[in-house]
Amino acid sequence: MLEPRAAVRIGEPSSHAVSRAVKVERVSACADRIAHIRLVSADGRPLPRWTPGSHIDVVCGETGLSRQYSLCGDPNERAAFEIAVLREPESRGGSSWVHANVKAGDVLRIRGPRNHFRFTGDAKKAVFIAGGIGITPVSAMAREAKARGIDYEIHYSGARRASMALVGELAALHGERLHVYVSEEGTRNDFAARFAQADADTHIYACGPARMLEALEASCAHWPGDALRVEHFASTKGVLDPSKEEAFEVELKDSGLVLTVRADQTVLDALQHANIDVQSDCREGLCGSCEVRVLKGRVDHRDMVLTRGEREANDRMMTCCSRACGGERLVIEL
Numbered sequence: 001m002l003e004p005r006a007a008v009r010i011g012e013p014s015s016h017a018v019s020r021a022v023k024v025e026r027v028s029a030c031a032d033r034i035a036h037i038r039l040v041s042a043d044g045r046p047l048p049r050w051t052p053g054s055h056i057d058v059v060c061g062e063t064g065l066s067r068q069y070s071l072c073g074d075p076n077e078r079a080a081f082e083i084a085v086l087r088e089p090e091s092r093g094g095s096s097w098v099h100a101n102v103k104a105g106d107v108l109r110i111r112g113p114r115n116h117f118r119f120t121g122d123a124k125k126a127v128f129i130a131g132g133i134g135i136t137p138v139s140a141m142a143r144e145a146k147a148r149g150i151d152y153e154i155h156y157s158g159a160r161r162a163s164m165a166l167v168g169e170l171a172a173l174h175g176e177r178l179h180v181y182v183s184e185e186g187t188r189n190d191f192a193a194r195f196a197q198a199d200a201d202t203h204i205y206a207c208g209p210a211r212m213l214e215a216l217e218a219s220c221a222h223w224p225g226d227a228l229r230v231e232h233f234a235s236t237k238g239v240l241d242p243s244k245e246e247a248f249e250v251e252l253k254d255s256g257l258v259l260t261v262r263a264d265q266t267v268l269d270a271l272q273h274a275n276i277d278v279q280s281d282c283r284e285g286l287c288g289s290c291e292v293r294v295l296k297g298r299v300d301h302r303d304m305v306l307t308r309g310e311r312e313a314n315d316r317m318m319t320c321c322s323r324a325c326g327g328e329r330l331v332i333e334l
């Protein structure tokens with residue numbers, strides 16, 4: 001059965017608006033420009049359980065910003081959340097705020113954890129591909145694969161060894177299953193060679209920069225549609241350009257309501273305008289929280305979440321970005 005990635009509710013506020021206080025237990029530099037932060041409960045109660053691939057939203061003080069960071073610790077440890085925060089060179093927002101302000105003893109507000117990049121563990125083998133700070137969700141997944149006794153490999157690429165977080169910890173935990181590629185040292189992960197032979201018993205989980213993920217997707221184009229599962233840092237689909245879009249209709253199965261999605265609107269905009277509260281977070285096709293089931297009509301998928309196989313199935317869509325093909329009416333399960 002198709003499992004929705006997130007609950008969709010009508011007339012209720014989104015639950016992810018609820019935040020909790022956590023205490024910063026430790027901040028340490030784990031690589032150039034990367035702070036490893038350990039957060040513990042602020043009131044002594046255990047933290048919520050989480051699964052590999054989950055992230056938390058960190059509220060950046062009074063700036064009005066919040067930023068998502070993948071959890072990179074041990075999912076079985078209930079006492080702490082661990083994140084690794086890269087200070088982006090151009091950042092004047094979240095990551096620079098974290099680096100400038102967060103210190104041991106502080107109390108932060110966070111939301112989550114939530115997981116839009118699940119490790120299912122239902123293939124015989126898992127291949128984990130990480131680029132740069134993309135190692136954070138991958139490290140938790142690899143730990144889980146090891147705990148479950150699944151065959152797995154980790155392939156971790158970075159520009160310089162000093163800029164790569166968690167290498168020592170990964171090497172200690174995974175030994176020869178860890179493969180490290182460092183551009184500065186002339187080593188690189190050759191995706192075309194590695195994935196030349198499609199394997200129906202292997203799933204590939206990847207997180208990293210857009211260029212790396214595009215190359216990986218191209219190298220896995222001949223693999224089964226659900227083999228590659230990817231988490232992107234940013235959307236590469238561009239912003240909505242009303243001059244290039246057309247309006248279409250969306251029919252809501254439960255109420256029979258028919259909404260027009262204008263060329264300058266998303267389906268999510270139209271739903272919210274009609275007071276139908278669909279959970280949403282990133283609003284750019286990255287997180288999966290605005291997913292709805294599609295019962296009729298062809299979807300022009302523009303998200304970065306669904307696998308190729310899921311797109312081809314045409315039975316779900318991300319309402320914050322995806323549209324109808326050729327102005328067709330879509331019928332959705334709401």
Ligand code: FES
Pocket residue numbers: 279280281282283284285286287288289290291303305318319320321
């Ligand atoms: S709100 Fe994140 S994918 Fe739509």
